[in-house]
Amino acid sequence: MTTITTRDHIVAAANQLFYRQGYEHTSFADIAGEVQISRGNFYYHFKTKDEILDAVIGARMAETQAMLDEWEAESESPADRIRSFIHILIANRTDIKRFGCPVGTLTTELAKLNHPSQAGATELFSLFRAWLSVQFRALGCKKDADRLAMHILARSQGVATLASAFGDEKFIRREVGEMCDWLAWIAAAAGSEEQEKS
């Protein structure tokens, strides 16, 4: 049995607030207020704000890995798995419309703050990137796997940014459709190449 500790509550609240308000704009008091504990208790668990950030990044890493594992288990086909990735834009559309992509906005903010945990945030991107690479490789795109992974990652980021700026949900759905069309095209091309070889 896993008990939810106060520390877990803090990390969960910070995770949400960092996403919704940004890291710098979120204060100790904000988090403490959300968890309903005193600032003193807060300090017992985390000495500095940076420590909380690292804990949040760690939690997101775990979450993300779990999600990727789930997609891996849910489907045998690499194309379907990549489609799972593309569809998070729709699954999380409400939050994305309001706050953008959690990964992209965090890395962007930390870059401007020149924050020591920049690398940690980028790791979140790397997790998706590596996983997508594996899927594209399984799809038959051996040499281009990483290129394609970066491509679809970039398009997702762009959609999230503009969807947030314009608050446009139809735009998300349209772009998701186009990304899936693109994927089908890539999969077909890779498939025919495989045939040529044999």
Next chain:
Amino acid sequence: MTTITTRDHIVAAANQLFYRQGYEHTSFADIAGEVQISRGNFYYHFKTKDEILDAVIGARMAETQAMLDEWEAESESPADRIRSFIHILIANRTDIKRFGCPVGTLTTELAKLNHPSQAGATELFSLFRAWLSVQFRALGCKKDADRLAMHILARSQGVATLASAFGDEKFIRREVGEMCDWLAWIAAAAGSEEQEKS
């Protein structure tokens, strides 16, 4: 003759700092230090930080409009004009690698701050969007002009975000190449449709 006033210097410095450090993370003292004036003088020109932000957004609107006008003048072909847009990613690659896209990162930050000037920042996107729409329409993509404009805008944003996260310049060049290929394909398709009609 247009004399450069202190106010102009302040706006220029704030413009740079907001881009490099973010709006919230940039203090009055930062800007005053950059321009080498006292905080008191500062207050004479701008009563609040929000006022500076609005001035910066205004300056960026003017800059952007001037750039679009220039692209319009430089080339007769709408495809070339759109290529000019795509190539800002390469022209500004050094800054983009470090700080991302000035428009995207600002709108993202203001969204998290729930700042009153969000709409102003989005206007910057709208400027590009409308201009790109005009170009795509001139290219022969009448019905899809806005869709294509949003598409290429989103891809640029995504490239900027990931290029900043990974500090990868080759990635920028590769994606710019692919966007140009995509544009050529769109132009060709629109061209053949035009022929069908006649």
Next chain:
DNA sequence: GACGGATTAGGACGTATGTCCTAATAACGA
């Protein structure tokens, strides 16, 4: 050369925030 508005300098003030300390309370093993 004197006046008046425009501009600049420097500092005061209140607030918010990250950090830290100390005392009280809860949990738990001997």
Next chain:
DNA sequence: TCGTTATTAGGACATACGTCCTAATCCGTC
């Protein structure tokens, strides 16, 4: 039951920041 550790509460403290005020200085005009 007692004592030790883990946890929580509340407040102190220094700093940074946005805002505001007042006095000094510049500069064009009469």
